[in-house]
Amino acid sequence: MPSVVIIEDDQRIRELVTRVLSQKGFDVDGASTALDGLQKIVQSSPDVVVLDMGLPDLDGADLLKMIRAITDVPVVVATARSDDRDVIRTLNAGADDYLVKPFSVEQLEARLRAVLRRSVADDSGSQILVGDLRIDPSARTAILGDESLQLSPKEFDLLVYLAKRVGVVVSKRELMAEVWRQPYGGSEKSVDVHISWIRKKLGETAAEPGYIETIHGVGVKLVEPS
Amino acid sequence: MPSVVIIEDDQRIRELVTRVLSQKGFDVDGASTALDGLQKIVQSSPDVVVLDMGLPDLDGADLLKMIRAITDVPVVVATARSDDRDVIRTLNAGADDYLVKPFSVEQLEARLRAVLRRSVADDSGSQILVGDLRIDPSARTAILGDESLQLSPKEFDLLVYLAKRVGVVVSKRELMAEVWRQPYGGSEKSVDVHISWIRKKLGETAAEPGYIETIHGVGVKLVEPS
């Protein structure tokens, strides 16, 4: 079930959209202010965001920039102005699609589904090689030597994130933000546990590191084993 | 001209700081609420942010995390509490420096310039070479000849700080402020101990210096061994 956060100050519109989209099989969360919306996005990592540009407390373009800075979540913008330059500027600011008010909920649904389809498809990239480790992000496979590794989703994402930065120390904070998509709040203990699991599957331990090295008080890095 | 965003709800303090810092050559932008502050940060990408932790509309720590999630802009935090654990928690939450209220604008200016200096010097891209010593800040590795050095976090940070200023004498006070992040008091004895440990790992002593030289009564410097 795709999840949506809708940021819209007009209560009637918000409730209407929420009700109809819920019926259509979306998991909808509403916010009436920019700050509330930001928080909800961070907390629930929705699949798509609907953003009204005419919020009373903050310029819509600024909020869009903030959202873009935090996540790559697709954003569908609803605007009252139909000005061409405005639309272009909005799309340049990082919106994935737009709607001109007043819009029907059916229109909105169509846009949402289009955006969701697009975001599923866009996984590009080639293989990553580190030592005897071969990782294919788009196929979601990891092969060590000639043995295929059975990694859980999070384990795989974590390994890919490290593999894209071979030799560079990455902090747990960064991992929470980038892999877990929880820029704040989240406990960083999960990182330790997942690292431990990956190490086990790679046939190594923290005491006898091969690919994954811990830098005490700083983070971890993936390296070619020596 | 360095630009500053100051987030502070007390109008008198905000205006005072704004006026004085403007005279000193800063481009100052004030915000009285968390949301306004976030907006200004996104809009103007300042060189540094001054954040009062005692905002009425949002917990300071939360706002700090949000700022951290959005940008890497340095943040100097002003707090009313001088509690040690509090300070530590604040720095861990991503603050780059802190001030205890009430503070003079001169103190603030000094902290700002320190932070700015740090972020300019933060050329973390490349390696640093001194004699047979090769230091890579992003991988957090230090190699002497062909032997990898096992340095603790503080030892590494200290060595990097010295290595970025080869041949320049650095005082212990400066090291306490810049490496230990304790601009005020604080025993400087730890510096001696850490220097000693680094020397040992570099295979030298104070009596037979190689890379690290002491200038009695002044400080230490890193040099190419002769």
Next chain:
DNA sequence: CATCATGTTAAGGAGTTGCTAAGACGATTG
């Protein structure tokens, strides 16, 4: 030579990490 700054080592405690196990949660299946 008296005094002060620095050098070095050792020990304690605070904090971090590693790893196992148990619960929570959702998806899948019979």
Next chain:
DNA sequence: CAATCGTCTTAGCAACTCCTTAACATGATG
């Protein structure tokens, strides 16, 4: 609709690392 499976999170404890402090030694300075 219950049972099962896979996954993620949390809790907890052991092991470990690191930093500080203290204490004493050594060296510099006037």
